[in-house]
Amino acid sequence: MMSVSVRALLVRGMLAGLAAGVLALITAYLLGEPHVDSAIAFEEAHSHDHGGGGEELVSRTMQATGGLATGILVYGVALGGIAALAFCVALGRVGRFGPRATAALLALGAFTAVFLVPFVKYPANPPAVGDPDTLDQRTALFFLMIALSVLLVIGAVILGKRLAPRLGNWNATVAAGAALAVAIGLAYAFLPAGDNVPEGFPATLLWEFRLSALAVQLVLWTGFGLVFGELAERLVVPKAARERQPDAAVTPAA
Template sequence: MVRALLVRGLVAGAVAGLFAALFAWAVAEPAVDAAIGYEAAKEAAAGSAGAPEVVPRALQKTLGLATATTVYGAAIGGLFALAFALSWRRLLGGGPGRAALSLAAIAFVVVFLVPFLKYPANPPAVGDPASIDRRTALFVTMIWISIAASVAAVRAAQAVRRRWQHALSPAGGRLLAALGYAAIVAAAALALPAIRELPRDFPATTLWSFRIGSVGTQAVLWAVLGAAFAEAAERLLAGRSLWFGSVAARTGRAGVAADTSRSGGGP
């Protein structure tokens, strides 16, 4: 069962990555182009030549973007499938489709949105290249803190419910877990250092267009992943094949029937 869920998670993630690439190309990439133009203008004004392009920009924002988001989506989909297999009956409950959608929404908030609020993304052409490693390390640290906080908050809420089962409803337990999670990540966000490296004259509209595009790309990724995996999990646990498997099976049966009818009158 876990293997079947994993395969479906990989496929759903790859599909979600393609949809995310389309959104990023339409919404975020124009802001990236504007940021690159800003940096190029600054370098020209300073009399310095920019670094030559190793990969043409037109290829980066089309085939490169689609490849990167598809591979990333497949990896996220595999991890999502494993998380679903571990948490469905223990924590999420309900039908597999509803549980998958709930898990996708929770993962979007925990894995992306909360860390993003602390360390929002900047256009790749802007900022100090020497600080990339530090920014990446802090962002990944915030992701792990957010994940650990969600697990700790859920377990603490479960322990409280077991102890005071008659005083705390399931909805109260979920609220308690959410409040505990919020308290932990808020404390972590205050403790971790801030990063401010954008030039003062950088266009605010370009910055916010890029950040909105980043949030939207992740929202599309997790929404499509949740919906596709929900459908796949429902079909798997109901003993039905995926829709393209059903189409292939019907096509195969139609082909066999046609061959049989053609050969039926022969010797």
Template structure:
């Protein structure tokens, strides 16, 4: 039994929503405690008349912290849904070229590539900062730099497989191609890390190094949770269909509007 495009897409939506929920739980349990520590630094800065304009202290906040957490969780689910749709479309196109003994393995490989290209690489170059770090006037520049690194990460994820296919057409052996793929990835990542300007924000002296480190690790944990959950759940959903009939190596649109 073949998979229609609608079947793949629905499983991507389901997996994306669950991945967003898992990421939201990670925000609540792992990221939020670090954010509250950062807000304490902002409040102390405000009390002592720090030069940096506080985003939290100095009056009642426009939106309560509880509302911010709930809004962040809702945003996480929406982001997960969107990523799940894109993930399903990409999986449908490249399933036959992904390594792995089954659809769970293939899905996890694709999730690992997605995490590395659109989450890990940007985080290495433009790392996340807690509320006590960052100048509001540089938000636009930071966002632009982050988007540039993200797009370059996607480009690397597209260029390296294309290189591998070109080498395969020339009869290059699998071990040699794998070695060249690794060299290409490392070289391109180094180029991105060196060529793209770093974040324009300096870390204030009153922000403990442990706080900065904990926040960046927690932020990566949130993203890793999203991608891991997406890859695992999506793979299991597709694999379940595979048990009910043979799934073709390339999933495509069987019929417009088919289930």
């Protein structure tokens, strides 16, 4: 394999994150924003009933356009860079996978560890859901769950690799997966709940909002895995080797 610098992969990871962020932005705007508008309407009606409400510091139009775009694109670029660094560590060390397969597995693992596992315990909520007085606590719990999830997934991968020589790849993977499921279950059981839906909030709206949040993350990580896999493949594997074997196994990046 040709020598590949971490910097080159990092740049491609950030570009792939930007491209994936554009796809996620379109998804969020088309699927998520209508539900946000409905939730805001519920919140305003609820606050008016109690004489509440306050001055809007940022217009809703700006939130749904410039604010949404900035947040998702910056998020995509940042996660793309971090994922590219993880790709440098994983390439050639987690099995005989080529760059595209490694990128796909990395994207799947990141989606599961960074979003899906925390999401099951602390699902995304639209405006008007959750007590404002507990916002800091709920935010801290969510990031704690992300940290635990990432550490547990990394631990499961390490456990599987250590068990493989004795149990074989399949049995080691099953054992590591079972240990991961038990550990995540314990985390779910012992961490406090953070979901308090106000009385009268439409259950269908809450469900659809959470589905749209799931769709945004799924599009983001799927797009990143596909785009970065292609960019990394072109960088890591010479053209002649790609023509002979499209997803040839490679050795670790320099």
